[in-house]
Amino acid sequence: MQWFTNLKVQAKLLLAFGVVLALNAAVAVMGVLELQKAADRSAAMYRENVLSVQYALLTNYNMAASGREEKRAFLQPDVTKRAPLIEQGRKELAAAEQAMADYHQTFASTADAQQWAEVEEMVKPVIADRRKIFDLLEAGKDSEAAQVAAGMNDRIAAMNAALEESGRFNAAIASDSKDAAASAASRARALLIGLTVGAVLAGLGLATWLARSMARTAREVRDAARSIARGNLNVAVSVRSKDELGEAAEAFGEMTGYLKEMVAAAEAVANGDLTARVQPRGHDDALGNALQRMVGSLRELIGQVRQQAEGILSAAGQLGDASDQMAAATGQIATAINEVTRSTVALSGLSQESA
Numbered sequence: 001m002q003w004f005t006n007l008k009v010q011a012k013l014l015l016a017f018g019v020v021l022a023l024n025a026a027v028a029v030m031g032v033l034e035l036q037k038a039a040d041r042s043a044a045m046y047r048e049n050v051l052s053v054q055y056a057l058l059t060n061y062n063m064a065a066s067g068r069e070e071k072r073a074f075l076q077p078d079v080t081k082r083a084p085l086i087e088q089g090r091k092e093l094a095a096a097e098q099a100m101a102d103y104h105q106t107f108a109s110t111a112d113a114q115q116w117a118e119v120e121e122m123v124k125p126v127i128a129d130r131r132k133i134f135d136l137l138e139a140g141k142d143s144e145a146a147q148v149a150a151g152m153n154d155r156i157a158a159m160n161a162a163l164e165e166s167g168r169f170n171a172a173i174a175s176d177s178k179d180a181a182a183s184a185a186s187r188a189r190a191l192l193i194g195l196t197v198g199a200v201l202a203g204l205g206l207a208t209w210l211a212r213s214m215a216r217t218a219r220e221v222r223d224a225a226r227s228i229a230r231g232n233l234n235v236a237v238s239v240r241s242k243d244e245l246g247e248a249a250e251a252f253g254e255m256t257g258y259l260k261e262m263v264a265a266a267e268a269v270a271n272g273d274l275t276a277r278v279q280p281r282g283h284d285d286a287l288g289n290a291l292q293r294m295v296g297s298l299r300e301l302i303g304q305v306r307q308q309a310e311g312i313l314s315a316a317g318q319l320g321d322a323s324d325q326m327a328a329a330t331g332q333i334a335t336a337i338n339e340v341t342r343s344t345v346a347l348s349g350l351s352q353e354s355a
Contacts, residue, residue, distance in 0.1 A: 016203075016206050016207060016210055019202070019203070019206060020199070020202075020203040020206070023195075023198070023199035023202055023203065024199055026195065026199070027192065027195045027196050027199055030191060030192060030195055031192055037184065037188070051102075051105075051106045052103060052106035052108075052112070052170050052173075053167070053170045053174075055099045055100070055102045055103040055106065056099075056103065056119075056163065056166045056167060056170060058095065058096070058099035058102075059096050059099040059100050059103070059119075059123065059163065060160075060163045062092045062093070062095040062096035062099060063092070063093075063096050063123065063126065063127075063159065063163075065089075065092040066089045066090075066092035066093045066096065066127075066130055067130070067156070069085050069086070069088050069089030069092060070089055070130060070133055070134070070137075070149070072085045073085040073086050073089065073134070073137050074137065074142070074145070074146070074149075079140065082137060082138075083138070086134045086137055086138050089130070089134055090131065090134055093127050093130060093131060096123065096127065097127065100116075100119075100120055100123060103116055104116070108173055112169070112173065115165070115166060115169050116166065118162055118165075119159075119162045119163060119165075119166050121162075122155070122158050122159040122161075122162040122163075123159050123162070123163075125155050126152060126155050126156055126159050129148055129149075129151075129152050129155070130152075132145075132148055133145045133148050133149055136148065217248075217249055220249065221248060221249055223235075224236070224256070228256065228259065235256060236253065236256070258281065262278070262287055262288065262291055265277070265278045265291055265295070266291060269291075269294070269295055269298065278291045278292040278295055279292075280292055
């Protein structure tokens with residue numbers, strides 16, 4: 001993750017936001033895909049169950065309607081009135097054939113196709129016999145038509161049984177499809193919930209990691225600033241990233257180094273070393289320029305003191321010479337006084353002897 005720590009704060013925030021958006025987009029895409037799958041399943045259920053039941057019912061209804069028209073044609077002795085009934089019966093048979101053909105597009109499986117093929121095997125003979133009956137009735141051969149109709153009872157019963165079985169088969173398929181759809185919906189719901197929770201956790205984890213990383217550097221800078229405010233320059237801020245906070249920590253380290261340099265110069269001056277060099281960082285370096293002026297002023301002051309001390313030493317030498325001269329003069333004066341004293345004593349003695 002070194003590349004991530006080297007990013008700027010703005011880039012980190014944008015990247016984290018982008019990751020959260022990407023996760024949300026993934027959740028949205030998965031939701032759309034699952035909705036599409038649900039729509040496809042609904043369309044398949046409509047095609048395989050609803051339409052299959054509809055075509056099966058149409059087949060049964062049209063066969064029953066053709067049987068009804070057959071009975072009505074048998075009961076109608078008038079040929080002119082019988083013809084519309086026969087024509088309607090033929091239409092019902094054609095509609096039944098069409099419904100059986102349309103059922104093919106709803107096949108959900110091989111078993112479904114096989115089951116409907118068995119239905120067609122039962123229905124097609126009935127359709128053929130019923131058309132034969134309509135042809136005989138149209139030709140006025142009622143007795144022959146009645147004989148054909150009498151022989152159809154078993155086939156009609158088998159056809160009805162096959163159609164009923166088709167209904168039960170379609171009901172079973174519908175139940176299985178419903179269960180499959182419910183299971184798929186449950187899986188899709190669990191998947192979306194899992195993805196949503198994962199996206200939230202990933203976003204929180206990334207935000208927490210980023211916040212801690214930024215807060216750690218900020219705390220170190222804060223603690224170092226407080227130590228410096230108390231006069232302690234033995235602090236260090238470790239730089240772990242190259243973003244704005246890392247740059248701030250690096251600048252803080254440079255500031256600490258500068259202050260240590262200024263403190264070293266001040267300590268040297270305090271110890272009497274006026275040769276210490278103070279190099280300001282620029283014209284706006286208030287502390288560096290102030291220390292430089294202070295060292296310069298101290299050097300000038302020490303120079304002045306040295307000159308004055310040398311003058312005092314010279315005056316002291318002159319006073320010493322004058323003192324020596326005064327001592328010599330005092331000795332001479334004392335000698336002269338001693339001689340005068342001896343002379344006075346001598347004169348005093350002579351005066352006494354003369355007396």
